[in-house]
Amino acid sequence: MKELTFNVKFSRFLLNWLFLMVVWVAFTTSFSSQELVVGLVVTMIISLLSISMFTCCTPAILCPRRIFFMIWYLFVFIGALIMSNLDVARRVLTPSLPINPGIVKIKTKLTTNFSKMVLANSITLTPGTLTVDIVDDTLYIHWIDVKTTNPEEAFKEIAEQFEKILLKIF
Amino acid sequence: MNTAYDIIGAILILIGSIFLFLGGLGIFRMPDVYNRLQAGTKATTLGGMSTILGIGFLMVEDYWGWLVKAIIIVIFIAFSNPISSHALARAMYKRKHYPLIMSKDENMDAYREVADKNQNKEETI
Amino acid sequence: MKKFLVLLILAVLGYYMYDALYGIGIGIPRFTDGVKDFYLDKTVSQLHVANTVTSIVVNFRGFDTLGEVTVLFLAVTALGSILYKKRHDVGTRSILFSSSSIVRSGSKLLFPAIVLLGAYVFIHGHLTPGGGFQGGTIIATGFLLMLLAYENFKVSHTVLSFVESFAGILFVVIGLFGFMNGGTFLQNFLPEGALNNLFSGGVIGIIYVMVGFKVATELTGLIYTILHEKD
Amino acid sequence: MVGTPVLLIAIPLLAAFVIPLVGMIWKELVRIIPGLVLAYMMVLSVTLLHYVSVHGTIVETIAGWSPPWGINLVFSPLTGLLASIMTILGFLVWMYSYRFKRNVDFEPAKKYFIFLMMLVASAVGMVITGDIFNMFVFIEIMGISAYTLTAFYTGRNSAEAAFKYLMMGGLASSLLLIAIAIIYSQLGTLNMADIASKISTMNPGYKITALVFFITAIGIEAEMFPLNGWAPDAYSEAPGPVGAAFAGITVKAGIYVIIRIVFTLFDVPGAYDFLLVIGLITLIVAETTALRQERLKRMLAYSSIGQMGLVVVAFGIGTVEGAYAALFLMLNHAIIKPLLFFSGSYLVFNSKEKRICEVNGLGKYMPFTSVLFALGAFAIVGLPPFAGFWSKLSVLTAAANEGLLLIISLILIVSVIEIVYYFRVVNRIFFLKYDKSTSVVPHRPRFNAVITMVTLAILILVIGFYPDAVTGLLHNASQDLMNTPEYIQNVLHGGQSLIR
Amino acid sequence: MNTIVLIFVIFLGGAILTYFAGMLKGILKEILFLATVFVPLGLFYTQISTGDTFNIELAGFALKWAITPFSYLFALIVISVATMAAVFAVSAMRGTKNLGFFYANFILTIMAMMGILFSRDLVSFFIFWEIMTWSSYLMVVYRGEDVQKVGIKYFIFSAIGAYAMLMAIVIVYNLTGSMMIDTLVRAYPAFDFNMQILIPVLLLIGFGVKSALMPLHVWAPGAYSHAPMAYTSVFSGALSKMGIYGMVIVLVSLISYFPQGHWFREVIAWMGGITAVMGTLWAIKQDDAKKLLAYSSVAQLGYIIVGVGIGTPLAMMSGLFLAFMHALFKGTLFMVVGTIEKQTGTTNFTEVTGLIRKMPWTFLAALLSIIALAGIPPLGGFIGKWMLYESLMSSEHYFLVIVIFFSSTAAFLYCYKFLFGFFLGQEEKEWDYVKEAPALMVIPMLVLSFATFVFGVFPGLILNPINEAMQTLGYANTQGHLWEMSVIFNDWGNQVAMQPIIYAIIAIFLFFLIFLTLKSYKNTRYVTTKDISSSGEVPKEHENLTFSINFMQPFFRAVEPLMKRQIDKYYNGFANGMEALFDFTRRIYTGNGQTYAMYVVIFVIILLLLKNSFFG
Amino acid sequence: MIYIIYIALGFMILGLFFASFRFIKGPTAGDRMVALDTLTTILVAGLVVLAYIFQRFIYLDVALVYAVLGFIGVIVIARYLEGAL
Amino acid sequence: MDDNLLKILEIGVLSTSVLMILIGLYAVLTKRSLIKIVIGLSIIDGGIHLLLITLGYLKRGTAPIFSPGYEHAADKMVDPVPQALVLTAIVIGFAVTAVALSLIIRLYRHHHTLEIDEIKTLKW
Ligand code: NA
């Protein structure tokens, strides 16, 4: 792994700090000065200590365009979630259990580990599919009702809508 | 039934709890561990998120902290549950507990070709 | 045969235990002169600590907690002693499969948040249902997560040892400060502050933070030792 | 005043936390600091014991909450005496093992001394605490220290011994917790004096069930038959000085707890008779088992268990004289058995098996160690003019005063058995031919070990020739133990001269 | 400082000093040793009178040390034997290893015996008793040969005895609230019946062990013969008398006040009688002088117990007189054996013969002592035995008379064996190098053996103190009337009617014995003891056919049934059975943690099941 | 409003029941873990609902911590099943 | 109605805790694997902790935390003492379990088995 410059490190630290401070406020649900002061100190310490770890994104992620896509992604995701949950409900409640399970593989164009994780999680959370593993750019997906074993077709069925947006975010 | 918050909350809770139930039922009914993961943990994820958010909405007028904290929990669940499901599925596969395949298609288990390899390179932090 | 005998014996024991405990009366106020009412009263009126369990754990029965922290400390030390091997015997972790990149990325993302949650829990030990033990445990599980995700995740023994010792020392020293002004061991010597403020309860919050540090480092060390044990 | 009773606990804890830090700076401190702490504890407990025998019991509160609300420490003639014995012995064990593992790795040595110090501190804590749950905590500290010390040598079967110890200790703590739960559910308090003052109002059914769990739990720690299966293993697999510490310190704390519970906490007279019976069975089984041992330390272990049985018998007599005799026995056992362990482990120093037959003829090559072992053997079986005689005599007179002739005769018969196995060893050491083929190689004790053993020997002789050096303390302690109302008065209502 | 304390301080300090001085070379340690024995005993002899007391309180028990006329009598025994044995030991033990250990234990034994005699309370009595036991035990195992069994046996029996005694002591303490012997004696008649039996029985077990009373004697032969002979003379001469001392106190001071006491006395007396017979028979059988003397001691103590047990004034007097005499002559005889052992390296009759001309002084001492032992006039043994017969007759114990007479007669056999085996018989080249022992060894023997002679001729010298001692026990002053009862002597002391006649008889007898023996050697052809060319048998190569082997074969065929039942075997069987049993009990500890956990659960259940009966 | 909550609780308890059944039945360790994972999620939701019923905001912290610990617990077991411990 | 519920609760919780203790004991007494024995000990502890917590329970009680809105609710609060005790007991139990596991690792190194029947070199 290449050495990061101080600037990169510092910017990531600030991002980390900000992120944690938001989480802190959510935890404390309080804007009292005592809580904020303590929070600033604690989150600073933690972000300092975890600076080498928190490398999944850069402060660039905060640019408005990406945030917009994030929100859009959220809606797409929730829609998919609800639809496929209804699908699973149907399967579960059908006495004959209409399933045809199997594992298929798809390829993703995403490059960073973090974005691949988000994609995999999204696939997992949309019922009917479950990411079993990622090997480099290949995702192995357990599909409760396999419609095709062709990777490209499967990609279209399962991941395309998510990947499109994710490519824009990351 | 006083405010919109209450209504949203009630609906979310109701939907959520039904999915929680369905998740449990899915686990009960599905034939193998992968399908149980499919049906069970994910339905409960949605159900749990929905229920928790619903409570947050119900109480948000009392104290805004309820909603904030509910969201925090929901976000955590949204991130953690797929990971744990995935980890379980992978672990079961690595234990050579292969998934149930109903159809006769040869390609129904695409993972078998790479499963036994320790394919992840050492990745430092 | 043996199992049958054991079952028989356990049945008898179960009968007697149930008999001994049945009717012990739960859910109803029992004591007219028990200690709990005193605690519930004094935690508000004198210590200004919202969480009575915390005021009991850290103050009323703080001596227990000191012992408890010691137990944990000793367990960690014991692990080092029992599993001790000469340097050249110590190997790296032998792992069948590395974790998947999903788990890795997820852990990386969640780890700071989990540590922060732990810190939040022990910093607010006197206000919310939390405390040093709970917070410390959460932090340690954060480290556990990282250790599971990354085989080569290193935790500095020196740092752990330093934090752990320092927290322990501070606990005892704060206790000894209680002797100031004719007080007793572990007695509060700081202003109590206002109920439900972060800065309240005097030394109780500080001690619980120390406990949190101690528990976090100790459990982390414990996990680290066990995970790096090679057969 | 060099301190208050709480420092007996706080200082070792502080030191335990400090040692890893200072060990990074200068390794030798890892050995020295526990010694200094133990020395301080010794001085403090002896000073306080002197103070309380003049001014009366000290009740120290913690965190400023007076009993029954806060945890309190009771430093009375009884607890002070036991604490003094423990700290003195702890210091001696430290001295004996000062150069322990010196040339080996640093890490194990560090841990050894921390655990030794904590073993002593927790035993003292068990004795001086006035709170039943706090006692549980100290029992656990002692347990973990003891398990670890037992498993110290990686080369032996010590892990097996430690695991058995842990299994039994785990059961003990579980039973103890159940008992504490029952007590708390009925009385709403954990303070021992408070419990004692309220126990008469407790439903007898719950009371006796709680007592049963207490007795079983502490019976494990106090090595009562049939709960003592762990003990011989632990004693024999642990390093020699640790065996001495077990015999001299931990089991004493266990016995103390049992008597505190039976005498002070509960008002069940039948418990005395029960102690008498169980102590007698322990005594007989342990001594007869000791007779058939082939390994030296195991024999010493069973002997130790037997002695504890005798102590319990003496307490079971239920009179002040009985308590006096029992305390006398405890005191003597605390100085004699360590001497036997110390000298015994030198006798079988290089042996792997540590068989008794390996000591043949060592008297010629290790005269000093052998004579000390013989002195210990003479003293432990109660030969005059050594310390053990007076305690045995007082046990018998106490039993006679209650007309317990059968028990007297059983004790004496068992004493004959004891003589047989101890004198077999002494015979072997002095009067058989040294067998060069055994793995035992004569080994001169090191200077610190010599000092330790000589100190113990001198104590044995001093008490033997002038028992009145300690009888006053023992009398005070036994009266203190039997006087429950005064205990309650002191703790709850502020007896004389309290440190609050 | 109180002289009593001073004596013990000197003893104790001396013991410690000599222990360390033992490492020194040269005679300093020997001087120190002798001084530690002589000075306090001298102090005792000159400075202590029966009025002196010393009181101390120890561990809550009031202790009192004082001397009574009765204990004074035994102190005389201790003094005479101990001093002579000490002198003997200096020379006899020279060159041995662990000399300091020997000295220290020797002194401790003497101190303990004096302590027993000083003790007026049961605690110090017991303390000194135990010190005596362990110091003598250390002497028994001192030489380290084959001692594993002997030492343990001695100590176990001593412990059993001591603990029986201790049990009696604590019972007494409970009943009277005091440890004083006087208090016990005063309170005894008021005890209830069970205690009146239990206490003396327990005490007698304790004393019976030390005085080797059958069936508690089994330790004695081994212990007597394994200890260094310089010590055994004290062991058999003085230490065993401590048992007699205690027994007399019990029998006289306690049992006399007990309504059924005479049964007790009968039993004791009969046990003494049986001990005498069996001891004699076993003694005859021995081929080793040490063993022979050891069994002889057992037998002699039997006589003493008979006298003490019967307890009439005359019987008591005879018992005490015999005790004194036994101390003198048995002390001498053990020294003789010690001398022979030192000079020849063996104590077996079958190996050593014809020492008379090489060690004439030793022979003289042996001869005198043997005569005393056999009860031949005019030496002390005769007087004692005569009085014993007379007392038995007058108290109508005819069967006992027969028993004693049988035993005394049989004793001639081993007396002869001893004398003949060592000193008479053919001289062998093998032993040509043997020389007379050094003066320091010979003198104590001669002193003691001449003492037996003197006291035989002037028994009054001893009977006076005995008379005095018996008065403190509650007997009437017997001087004047009792001594006259004796038919042979109208008055004891220095005017004995038959003395000249006896002198004449003895002188002639001795003269002929010696003369004829010596003469017979001159006129005989020298053959080795292994040379059996005259007999026509064809012996195997290494068979030793000395006449002293199977000496009394026909006799033993006669008494075989009596000898067959060796008590030792019963004890061994018992011990082995116990060990086997205990081997079973230790299997409770199976080594499996689960079993132990099971014990815990079962323990809880039993307590819960029985909680009402335990704690109800 | 409270009736909706009770209905929701009823559903949850049913879910818990089925999941517990799977937990007990297995048959493999993986099945049990799947059931445990589900149970955890349902319980977290249940804890939040309880916080509402008892009207105590601070109980939400318990739910959060429980969620974290449950997640890590499942990861630990999963890694164990994989043979990585 | 309410009292009956309470009774059911009491019986249920007590039965559960006793059952846990018994199950743990069963494991300790019959399971041959050291790990299972340690798990048994932990189950026993769990049962006892449940029992302890139950003792502090109060009908319609709430957590003994005086958070905003609950500053004066002391009379409604459950007994905090058992909670504090259980907190301590849990930590201690955890520590002991950790030590037990390390001992098991040592035993496995030494004996290459976890069967308790095969680890009894020290006996009699
Ligand atoms: Na989950």
Ligand code: NA
């Ligand atoms: Na436990």
